[in-house]
Amino acid sequence: MIEYITDNLWLLWTIVTFVCLILELSSGDFFVTCFAIGAVAGVLSALLGFPFWMQVIAWALFSVLSIWLIRPRLLRALHRSGEERVSNADALIGQVGTVIDPIRPGESGYVKVDGDNWKAVSDDPQEIAAGDRVRIVSRDSIIVTVERV
DSSP states (O other), X not given: OHHHHHHXXXXXXXXXXXXXXXXXXXXXXXXXXXXXXXHHHHHHHHHTTOOHHHHXXXXXXXXXXXXXHHHHHHHHHHTTTSSOOOOGGGGGTTOEEEXXXXXXXXXXXXXXXXXXXXXXXXXXXXXXXXXXXXXXXEEETTEEEEEEO
């Protein structure tokens, strides 16, 4: 088996390429993709018959070059709209919900937003009664700060 791999180093580089691409699926920042691009250079240099040490140099060189030249363009294309997409709890900011447990000054209550209940506080000096509509203005961990709509 080892002899087969050493005779066919292009296969090793192909495996490295696919492992990098699979790992990229979990990161999503195009960093590991650059190593996959370097591994493709390793595949090509192996097919051209270069010795292993030159294949490693080609992999390292093309990985660094792609981090420097290709990754910024990929990130720019991904964020072309200019605004960052918020996700998870950060997407709550600006949402309107309904108070389900009154929010008294200095205390917390609960707000229902998109079917989920969130612990909420408010800077309002008056109590916000159950059934009132509120907008989420900020978030600190799992506690949201709301204001009356």
